[in-house]
Amino acid sequence: MSKYEVLSLLFSPSKNRYQYPGEVIELPNELDELAKILLRKRAIRPARVKLPRRKNYQTNQDVKELQDDTNN
Amino acid sequence: MTQTTDSIWGGAAKVEFSSDGSDWTDISGHGNSVLPSPVERRQGEAYTFSGEYPIVKVGKRNSISIDVRIVYTEESADAFELARAQFEAAGGGTAYLRWSPAGGSGGDKQYTTDAGFVRVFPYPPVDAEEDGPMMVAFTIQCAQIISSTVAT
Numbered sequence: 469m470s471k472y473e474v475l476s477l478l479f480s481p482s483k484n485r486y487q488y489p490g491e492v493i494e495l496p497n498e499l500d501e502l503a504k505i506l507l508r509k510r511a512i513r514p515a516r517v518k519l520p521r522r523k524n525y526q527t528n529q530d531v532k533e534l535q536d537d538t539n540n
Numbered sequence: 541m542t543q544t545t546d547s548i549w550g551g552a553a554k555v556e557f558s559s560d561g562s563d564w565t566d567i568s569g570h571g572n573s574v575l576p577s578p579v580e581r582r583q584g585e586a587y588t589f590s591g592e593y594p595i596v597k598v599g600k601r602n603s604i605s606i607d608v609r610i611v612y613t614e615e616s617a618d619a620f621e622l623a624r625a626q627f628e629a630a631g632g633g634t635a636y637l638r639w640s641p642a643g644g645s646g647g648d649k650q651y652t653t654d655a656g657f658v659r660v661f662p663y664p665p666v667d668a669e670e671d672g673p674m675m676v677a678f679t680i681q682c683a684q685i686i687s688s689t690v691a692t
Contacts, residue, residue, distance in 0.1 A: 476688075477686070477689070479650055479690055479691065480692060481644075481692075484562065486688060501646075509647060509689065511691075
């Protein structure tokens with residue numbers, strides 16, 4: 469199952485409804501060929517997955533909190 | 541620009557009719573042609589004493605008429621009967637039409653009218669010199685046509 473973002477108005481015969489731009493849809497792997505066609509026609513694009521942000525730097529506030537913890 | 545290899549043959553189009561926009565009947569087996577009239581925008585213009593050319597302004601869009609030509613049959617719920625029922629319904633009935641030039645498979649374009657009505661309906665004409673099959677054409681009038689892509 470892959471997630472895609474709708475770019476232009478789609479019609480889903482199985483659900484009998486429109487899927488609007490911005491909506492995220494899931495296409496099962498057995499519909500890869502359909503996904504390829506829709507991608508080629510720029511009707512969908514792979515949905516962006518938001519990864520958790522990883523803090524790999526220290527802010528002044530972090531340093532201050534660390535110092536406070538150490539002092540306490 | 542190189543010549544396209546994506547041209548479409550319209551002889552295997554899919555045409556569907558609905559009276560509520562939800563339950564659709566495939567009338568491809570009766571449909572012979574779908575001819576939407578070109579859609580126009582309203583426009584206005586005025587001349588002044590000074591200029592040589594008019595001041596032209598663009599307006600809203602006109603409604604659309606779509607001629608649907610079908611093979612006339614006498615089946616219980618064929619395309620002719622579906623259109624007739626909506627034409628004869630008190631108050632004018634409701635008619636939706638949608639068609640997919642390439643056949644309605646996944647990835648094909650599909651054009652769907654909003655809630656329209658059967659504006660022109662022909663009762664079957666007969667002609668002793670006609671060799672058949674008998675054809676009739678009705679006209680659906682609607683406000684807009686929505687373009688979408690068939691997905692899953």
